[in-house]
Amino acid sequence: MSKSGGVALARRIGRRVEALGRRARKSHRVAFVALAVVQLVIAIASHAWMTLVPTSFLIIPLVVGGVLLRFGELVALTGITAALGSFIVLSRGLTSPRVGFVLVLVIVGWIMIASAKVRSRLGVAGTRSESMLMELRDTLTAQGELPKLPAGWRVEVAIRSAGGSSFSGDFVVSTVHDDVLEVALVDVSGKGIDAGTRALLLSGAFGGLLGVVPEEDFLPSANRYIRRQDWDDDFATVVHVAMDLRSGEFDVRTAGHPPAIQFDAWSGRWQTRDADGPLLGLMEAPEFAPNSGQLKPGDALFLYSDGMVETPRRDIGRGTDRLAGHAERLVAQGFQGGAAELVAAAGGPGDDSAIVIIHRMAHPLS
Template identity: 80%
Template sequence: MRKNGGLAPVRRIGRRVEALARRARRSHRVAFIALALMSLVFAMGSLAWPGYLPASLLIIPILLGGLLLRFRQLVALTVVTLAFAVYVVAVRHPVLPRTGFVLVLALVAWIVLASAKVRSRLGVPGTRGESMLMELRDTLTAQGEMPTLPPGWRVEVAIQSAGGSTFSGDFVVSTVHDHVLEVALVDVSGKGIDAGTRALLLSGAFGGLLGVVPEEEFLPSANRYLRRQDWDDDFATVVHVVVDLRTGEFDVRTAGHPPAIQFDAWSGRWQTRDADGPLLGLMESPEFKVNTGQLKLGDALFLYSDGMVETPRRDIGRGTDRLAGHAERLVAQGFLGAAAELVATAGGPGDDSAIVIIHRMAHA
């Protein structure tokens, strides 16, 4: 009880500080006035009590201004703070360093202004640009979440970006309508952050097409959308699967993507589901073949990107056999947690890797 009572004031202070920071981000004028007053207080304090309040405290308002203010307000705050700094070093004891302090403060101000100038191109001040990137990343992640499936079905998704980045050129969109599951695994050209922005744009567009256009029109419609973007030498590969959740029957269509593989629980064999089709964005009116099959009780269907099976020293065919070999060891556990484990063990470290596992469980 005493510990909680002692921590309560600290928590209240923390909440008040967070509230003030949020208000400062919303009201840039209030933040500018507050930081200018902080510079004044630090300047006067360093003159009155130089042994307790060093003049280097004037760096703090500039750093906070880089996080909270717009570029023009930050320039004004920098000028005000530098003026206070010059006044402080001009009137304090001549033994203390003067020129070096002003130069260091000016250098810090230049670094902060240069960083703020880059962020100002987005039209958002301070850390709002980074917050927007995090929100976009969360949006891309949320769009890859699978819908709720009826008993007897389980779908797992795992995506690993190249270089450990939180943005990936691989993404998944899905929907369920009229007892039909539609899943599309997309691999945008490029990898990591370079492909992340295009992946975010395409995930919204492709997700909107699922369940709206007829199943056989999804890839042609996605191709037309990609062609309209007029990207130079950019393309995407897709594997599109439609599964009837009542019968287990499915259709697979691919656009330049590695084929899906099916695990047959009755025979214990793995079967490649080839459905050749051209890359999206390169041809005006391509045709996409379909491969049909059925998931019986215990069967599983694997969709994966080329980062799971292809390396500079290994072609897709050998990589697919290697992936099936890794997945074979997970049959006994009913493929529970298999997506994350396969991405960690079979995914290539230098490329984006993604896998989707659709499993019709033997026992609901």
């Protein structure tokens, strides 16, 4: 595209954005005027036919305004509502129930205003802030979608947030390039919603690094990115595997994360793949040594977060043995559906839990 064409496109986009902004502002004004008129009609009807139109109907448009209006418009609507309610009460004489109703009206308005003030800090009005949160959650979920693998391979992932929240401090990013599967399971400090915003930020950054930088540079690059954020006490742990889908050879690197465990189908044994490395974000130039191995047909490799193996009453070593014991029961079914089962069986209720299972099937057609 030529420079003049790019400028023209930018101008068209700018005009479109301005038009959308004007339309949004206009729609808010229309909603405010409509709700104010409704309040006035309710007040007049209630004053004339008290038994048919209770004054408490004034609360309904106020709550609707709390959902639809911007902060300033909601303050104005609350003032109008309080004034109309006070007028009706004064016209009928002051009694304790009527004064109590005006007080309830003011309290409801204050609650609506407080909620709108929080949304106004985001620069959005009405339900758009909730929509943005849902879109962010969906983005984080989409980052963890696993790529399609060739015949003979299966990979599963399951993540459960602490407290049942939609946001989790654990997330997965993955890619396939040149017959190499790269998967990184990341655990951000904190849990649930508190860690969800940082997880979203890092999932985009780490997803962009994965498969672009050489596999040995992924963790150092991720560490430099976190260092640039200048977070005070926040850090992340990562387990990263690069798996050759032709030979089954792999390298595992960890950054302050529990080690991967491998199931050997030939011997029926479980082997811990230790690859010690420091937490991301704490050191300027850490080194991450790989632990190399190979998945033969029937073998499986497990990546998991500390929520799967560690509790205040159980250390990681015992937790890893317990996880392997649960996974042993899944061997007969070829580990199919095993990720969800293991999170449900071994995941700690007070922490985010996540697991990834990479299985090289002994019978690809099964």
